[in-house]
Amino acid sequence: MSDKLFDIAVIGAGPAGLSAALTARVRNKSVALFEHMDFSPKLQKAHAINNYPGLPMTAGKDLMKQMADHCLSTGPTLIKEKVTNVYSGDTFTLLTPNDTYEAKTLILAIGMSNSTMLAGEKELVGKGVSYCATCDGMLYRDKPVAVIAYTEEGEHEADFLGEICPVVYFIPQYKTEYKPKQPTVQVMKARPQAVLGADEVTGLQTDAGELKVEGIFILRQSDPAETLLPELEMDGPFVKVSREQATNVPGLFAAGDCTGKPWQIARATGEGLVAALNAIGFIDSKK
């Protein structure tokens, strides 16, 4: 466990997260910035953006680099790990596959998940549904499992699970030519529909039939916010926030695409800034 208590943890380093981290650093707060993938793959693919004021007709890749360089020059601690769980108490505890971090406040800037939660998923998180094989895999040793993957990250998870589980159904939701390293991994073409089970997972319903599994690993590019923190109040698929970017959890703020539409850069950077200043206000109010 990292022995440092950060003032502000920011999860996600797209425009909203980078703006939040930047303003927090300019205001001299310690910042842990979690980005387990490349900075906003979605924005990087944008051909040209023409409505971010001051930077006309900029390729998404260039804009993202300018923003990332700018933010990182102010010295946040960049942590290239995926946060899989958050516990809120006097401080926030963030779990990654490798470590544990503590922060006084937390800003979610996790973007918009490209998939909604499955039926039954929320109810069975921790009871067979997991978002991290590296963290939870050992709990499923010798049991049949499924991996629903929206990104290549899922392939590494499947290879690992293949070493310890008798059967691993790998169900990619993206284009891939993945060749499993273990004979126990079966690649399936299917759409997942529902997590089955009452108190614990007993199966996965797909459009290609039902799979008898005891564990289901779901690897999305960005997890729906409520998978991180079940007590977080949502408004449909979005994190519910006030004009101060505050959520229902004291000290927890959210900014950018995860809080709703329009999904636009200037909106995201503005919300990141507001979230950072209100997180600082929250810290100051507790002194």
Add this chain to the structure above:
Amino acid sequence: MSDKLFDIAVIGAGPAGLSAALTARVRNKSVALFEHMDFSPKLQKAHAINNYPGLPMTAGKDLMKQMADHCLSTGPTLIKEKVTNVYSGDTFTLLTPNDTYEAKTLILAIGMSNSTMLAGEKELVGKGVSYCATCDGMLYRDKPVAVIAYTEEGEHEADFLGEICPVVYFIPQYKTEYKPKQPTVQVMKARPQAVLGADEVTGLQTDAGELKVEGIFILRQSDPAETLLPELEMDGPFVKVSREQATNVPGLFAAGDCTGKPWQIARATGEGLVAALNAIGFIDSKK
């Protein structure tokens, strides 16, 4: 009267107004952008700004120029006149000293007034209180008047009023070496305190005594929003808006410093963008 009906009128061309006009133009809407002074004099004075993502350590003057050039390159109609009154109906009617304009929607991006309204001011707007001598001066011909000026603009107004009024008390609230062109204009050092009168203005209370006047002209850098549109719902000194930047008046949106703190550039540009997209949504919903 201009015979054109604009899709969107934007009042104010600081970061919020420029961002709103930019996004509206990128979305191919016709835009009237009202800016009677230089683009955001407040921002232009900022020595260096380091928390506008993507443009590290930029002088306020340079940042403002980059934003203005970017926005104007997309072709909004820039109107260098001060909007003194707005009427809302099927469309919005905007009055300036010289002309009248019509727009389907309106975005207020007027920044934060550097002075609050005087006691009695709101109640007596149009009954002796005016924000434009060029517009209303003739109504006060042969009557004693006062000019409370927060910018040099007030000096021209006082010179004009001095030609038609027997006495003009000029009360500057800024540093000036103004020499009146008319002997009827008296420069006074005083702080205005209250507009006096029940149904119409009868005087002005100042810390240097009471002045018997029938007209009071108040020239601020930026007028409090409610002087433009009395039905606008406020939250203290700020325009009350939803997360969609909507006000209580249908089709009327507000963005940037006039909607509250923090007074920061990225927040302003984000709100301007959101206001523009929701104004476009409002237009589309009426088709």
